[in-house]
Amino acid sequence: MLTVKQRELLLFVHKRIQETGVSPSFDEMKEALDLASKSGIHRLITALEERGFLRRLPNRARALEVVKLPDAALPESRQRPTGPFRPSIVSSESAPAPAHDTTVPLLGRIAAGVPIEAIQHEVDRVVPPSDIVGRDHFALEVKGDSMIEAGILDGDIIICNPGETAVSGDIVVALIDEEEATLKRFRRRGGSIALEAANPKYETRIFGPDRVRVQGKLVALVRKYD
Secondary structure (H helix, E strand, O other): OOOHHHHHHHHHHHHHHHHHOOOOOHHHHHHHHOOOOHHHHHHHHHHHHHOOOEEEOOOOOOOEEEOOOOOOOOOOOOOOOOOOOOOOEEEOOOOOOOOHHHOEEEEEEEEOOOOEOOOOOOOEEEOOOOOOOOOOOEEEEEEOOOOHHHOOOOOOEEEEEEOOOOOOOOEEEEEEOOOEEEEEEEEEEOOEEEEEOOOOOOOOEEEOHHHEEEEEEEEEEEEOOO
C-alpha cells in the first residue's frame, strides 16, 4: 500500500511521461504535490524506488521510469466502533493454519519510537486472533520500544482496523505529513493532536490537525515466542 503522497507523485510522473516523453523536474513535482521543499520529493522517490514502482535511470538528468502502477485506488475509510484497547495476544506458533481468506495482509513495519516510513505493499499474510473478523484488517510489524507500557513490544505484529477516525485514548497508526507513520496513543488537545508514547523516555509530540491522518486503530497483537 502506498501513502497518498507516494501515489499522487507516481501518477503525476506517469502522466507527464505519457504526455511529453520526459519525466518532470523536482521543481515541477514539488509544485504539483504542493510540498515546501524538494527534499520531500526526494524521500517520496526513494520510497517508490524501494517498493519497485519507480526506477532512476543512470547518467541522465530528469530520468525516472515508472515500473508499475498501483492496482487500484485505496478503499474508502469505514467507521469503526471505538473504545478502550484491550490487547488480544496469540502466539504465532500455536495459531491454527486457516484458509487464506481468514488471514490479514502484513504491510511492512510501523515505528514505536522515532517515526519511520511505513504503510507499504503486502509482504506477507498473518493469522489474526480467532475473535478478529472482517477482511479489512491489516497488520504491521512493530519496530521500537515506545509503546512497551501498553504491552506492545519490539517485533510484535499489530492487527489494525482501517479508518481515519479516532477518539482520545485510542492507539492508532498515524501518518505524519503523508510521509511517516508511527504507532502512538491518540489525544486531542484543543485544536491540536498529541501522539503519546507509552514509555517515559519518549516525549509526546504535538501536531496541527492537518499534519496527522489516522490510518487505523489497533485491535489485537500477534506475538512470536522463541
